[in-house]
Amino acid sequence: MAHIAFDQAEQREFREAVCAKFPRNPELAYVLENLALEGIDLNGCRYWDDIRAEKGMPEWGGEASDVA
Incomplete structure (x- = not known):
């Protein structure tokens, strides 16, 4: 299992x-x-594209209107 941990000072x-x-x-x-x-x-962690596909959202075209 990959896990990033921070010490107390960090x-x-x-x-x-x-x-x-x-x-x-x-x-x-x-x-x-x-x-x-x-x-x-x-x-x-999951890829944003995978989450979008799972939710039935269109592919992201790089425009701000794709986010809202």
Whole structure:
């Protein structure tokens, strides 16, 4: 299993950087902080194209209108 873990000093630095970088976006800060605390399980990652196909969304053409 591929798993990226951060030591405590890296976790603290990451959390501090997130809070400083995204002070008005607590949701994003929360997600990034959790990544620092829990690490990243690369086996659980999925490609965006696979998710789009699973949800029946059209292929992404690179336009902003494709996102909304």
